[in-house]
Amino acid sequence: MRQMKYGYGWVLKFILAAILVGIGIYMIFANEVVYTITGVAIVVFSIFRVVPLMKSLNKEVLRTINLIEIIFDTIIGGVMIYIALTRDLSSEPIWGYVYRYALAFFFYARGLVFFNSVVFFGEKTEIPKFWVHIASLTLGTVIAILPNFDYGSVGLFFLFISIIGAGYLGYDGFGGYKKYREYQKEINDAKGKEKEKPVEEEKRPILDKEEEKRPYVN
Numbered sequence: 131m132r133q134m135k136y137g138y139g140w141v142l143k144f145i146l147a148a149i150l151v152g153i154g155i156y157m158i159f160a161n162e163v164v165y166t167i168t169g170v171a172i173v174v175f176s177i178f179r180v181v182p183l184m185k186s187l188n189k190e191v192l193r194t195i196n197l198i199e200i201i202f203d204t205i206i207g208g209v210m211i212y213i214a215l216t217r218d219l220s221s222e223p224i225w226g227y228v229y230r231y232a233l234a235f236f237f238y239a240r241g242l243v244f245f246n247s248v249v250f251f252g253e254k255t256e257i258p259k260f261w262v263h264i265a266s267l268t269l270g271t272v273i274a275i276l277p278n279f280d281y282g283s284v285g286l287f288f289l290f291i292s293i294i295g296a297g298y299l300g301y302d303g304f305g306g307y308k309k310y311r312e313y314q315k316e317i318n319d320a321k322g323k324e325k326e327k328p329v330e331e332e333k334r335p336i337l338d339k340e341e342e343k344r345p346y347v348n
Contacts, residue, residue: 154292169210238270
């Protein structure tokens with residue numbers, strides 16, 4: 131049996147791409163989903179940073195400041211998840227304000243901690259990282275003061291991200307599917323050549339002429 135050269139990972143990528151787009155569209159109309167996913171994203175972003183961040187910072191004061199930020203962010207994310215699962219967001223407007231200012235605090239605190247570490251404690255940085263945290267400060271401020279900011283705004287952002295992710299998965303899955311079909315073509319071509327190959331007739335041993343003339347004695 132021939133060993134599989136290519137797997138079926140492209141199938142999973144196509145399915146995940148479809149799910150991403152579906153969830154992105156659904157989030158525009160479902161406030162609870164936006165609330166929950168925002169909370170989950172903040173918790174995941176916070177918890178997964180703990181070990182690498184604590185190991186890479188070389189000053190105790192930096193570790194302390196960043197750990198305090200991570201703890202607050204985790205609490206904010208956990209509260210968002212709890213509110214989304216236990217409260218009626220449509221009939222209680224207060225949770226919209228909680229969501230708005232919690233999200234503003236998350237972005238603003240990230241930028242503030244970063245620039246505090248760079249300016250006052252000599253933490254080295256790169257140009258892209260610098261501009262990302264400028265954007266984080268700006269985003270936190272805009273969310274806090276923008277009068278029309280609501281779940282739908284974040285839902286549109288999630289839809290945009292989901293479309294980008296789905297496009298990436300779809301493109302990667304298309305490449306995998308193309309290789310898979312090329313491999314199938316190679317297999318089929320090899321089988322076709324084997325069928326077209328003529329079957330050699332059984333060759334009888336050629337006897338020496340003298341042996342053919344010699345009479346057989348029983």
